[in-house]
Amino acid sequence: MNVDTTKIIHFDTIREKVKSLCMEANYFLGEDIKIYIEKAIEKESSPLGKEVLKDLQRNWELAAKEQIPICQDTGTAVIFLEIGQEVKIVGGYLYDAINEGVRKGYREGYLRKSMVKHPWLRVNTDDNTPAIIHTEIVPGNKLKITVAPKGGGSENMSALKMLTPAAGLEGVKRFVLESVKKAGPNACPPLVVGVGVGGNFEKAALLAKKALLRKLGHFNQDPAIAQVELELLKDINKTGIGPQGFGGNTTALAVNIEVFPCHIASLPVAVNINCHASRHKTIIL
Amino acid sequence: MNIYELSTPLTDEKIEHLRAGDKTILSGVIYTARDAAHQKIINLLNEGKNLPFNLQDQVIYYVGPSPAKPGRTIGSAGPTTSSRMDPYTPALLAEGLKGMIGKGARSEEVCQAIQKYKAVYFAAIGGAAALMSKCITKVEVIAYPELGPEAIYKLEVTNLPLIVINDIKGNDLYQQGRLPYQKI
Numbered sequence: 001m002n003v004d005t006t007k008i009i010h011f012d013t014i015r016e017k018v019k020s021l022c023m024e025a026n027y028f029l030g031e032d033i034k035i036y037i038e039k040a041i042e043k044e045s046s047p048l049g050k051e052v053l054k055d056l057q058r059n060w061e062l063a064a065k066e067q068i069p070i071c072q073d074t075g076t077a078v079i080f081l082e083i084g085q086e087v088k089i090v091g092g093y094l095y096d097a098i099n100e101g102v103r104k105g106y107r108e109g110y111l112r113k114s115m116v117k118h119p120w121l122r123v124n125t126d127d128n129t130p131a132i133i134h135t136e137i138v139p140g141n142k143l144k145i146t147v148a149p150k151g152g153g154s155e156n157m158s159a160l161k162m163l164t165p166a167a168g169l170e171g172v173k174r175f176v177l178e179s180v181k182k183a184g185p186n187a188c189p190p191l192v193v194g195v196g197v198g199g200n201f202e203k204a205a206l207l208a209k210k211a212l213l214r215k216l217g218h219f220n221q222d223p224a225i226a227q228v229e230l231e232l233l234k235d236i237n238k239t240g241i242g243p244q245g246f247g248g249n250t251t252a253l254a255v256n257i258e259v260f261p262c263h264i265a266s267l268p269v270a271v272n273i274n275c276h277a278s279r280h281k282t283i284i285l
Numbered sequence: 286m287n288i289y290e291l292s293t294p295l296t297d298e299k300i301e302h303l304r305a306g307d308k309t310i311l312s313g314v315i316y317t318a319r320d321a322a323h324q325k326i327i328n329l330l331n332e333g334k335n336l337p338f339n340l341q342d343q344v345i346y347y348v349g350p351s352p353a354k355p356g357r358t359i360g361s362a363g364p365t366t367s368s369r370m371d372p373y374t375p376a377l378l379a380e381g382l383k384g385m386i387g388k389g390a391r392s393e394e395v396c397q398a399i400q401k402y403k404a405v406y407f408a409a410i411g412g413a414a415a416l417m418s419k420c421i422t423k424v425e426v427i428a429y430p431e432l433g434p435e436a437i438y439k440l441e442v443t444n445l446p447l448i449v450i451n452d453i454k455g456n457d458l459y460q461q462g463r464l465p466y467q468k469i
């Protein structure tokens with residue numbers, strides 16, 4: 001006998017959850033990032049760098065206490081959806097629910113509206129929509145929603161390069177390091193660096209963005225890749241860029257790498273740079 | 286590293302001794318302007334028209350604050366990336382602008398103009414936006430309200446903590462600050 005495991009989720013539930021996630025992500029810094037910055041305060045050898053890190057700590061404490069944004073750039077609303085194939089959404093179109101949730105979250109949460117309608121005509125949409133939505137269909141009957149507001153300053157320093165196979169792992173590492181050096185002080189170091197290797201042009205970029213969702217301290221499950229994450233972090237922290245680019249040894253808090261099979265002719269690498277305000281909140285319905 | 290207290294408007298005498306890496310605590314009136322507002326200011330200059338505020342000895346803060354919650358003066362208000370304003374900046378410095386607050390490195394042209402016109406570029410701490418909102422005691426939109434976060438605001442600040450990046454001698458903290466820690 002077949003048991004029907006279909007789960008019904010209402011439009012209104014999704015809208016309300018997205019609204020709360022937008023606010024929470026912007027007011028409350030992730031515990032993993034806090035721990036990493038606290039550790040960095042101990043280890044930072046530049047006095048000015050140490051002061052900067054302490055200011056970031058005072059900042060997240062104040063933001064949480066007063067429920068105001070950690071950073072004024074409350075970002076593009078990037079949404080990751082994992083939809084179980086046995087989920088049925090009723091009451092309206094899923095993407096409308098997401099966008100309405102973003103609209104409400106950004107308005108009612110006093111978050112900054114940073115989206116313009118058109119890339120060169122540049123009139124603000126006034127409600128931070130449209131969200132940028134990535135959808136994956138997965139087995140099961142759950143809906144996982146992650147809201148990951150992404151700042152423009154660090155996004156602008158991100159980069160993608162189509163390497164060829166001869167470049168190998170060394171080429172990948174060189175490109176990541178180059179990208180971080182180029183970002184320098186612009187992306188508000190200390191950084192979280194998301195790296196996507198393989199797939200194709202668009203897959204690499206998406207992998208890099210997804211890598212930013214991984215908790216700091218949770219390394220890639222492949223020990224060889226985890227090793228590369230550690231090596232790259234060490235190298236990045238040898239650049240001397242330091243907190244805010246004022247000099248020091250805390251340039252990045254973590255490097256998260258995701259890989260995917262790719263074409264015999266290609267070796268795509270994407271580096272998605274994030275700042276310490278690496279915001280993401282998830283809910284499973 | 287020295288620590289100085291400064292108040293606006295800034296004059297040559299007030300900024301001459303500032304050096305890259307110095308800390309300054311700034312108080313007084315400053316103005317906000319981002320990309321869109323800079324474009325509008327340049328258009329006015331080109332047309333020979335009056336600007337929304339007189340640039341002489343003033344300070345511009347590159348910021349697009351988040352909206353104020355009820356009962357608060359302003360929302361979170363940290364710096365945005367300054368290099369986007371580089372194409373417009375030398376013209377503003379020529380008009381008497383004395384100080385800029387933002388984050389990230391400036392172009393060669395801007396660094397030269399800073400020396401030529403005797404000005405200073407400060408960094409505020411990017412990402413410490415909630416903290417900085419506490420230093421802003423008064424806010425008034427003086428031009429382009431339709432630009433929302435990109436409007437020109439007149440701000441009154443008290444003890445805003447800043448770091449000198451580019452000084453009149455051509456020093457650059459972003460170039461020099463990393464040297465003692467660089468191992469690669």
Ligand code: SF4
Nearest residue numbers: 071151153188275412
């Ligand atoms: S890079 Fe991050 S911390 Fe810096 S202004 Fe943008 S969102 Fe804020």
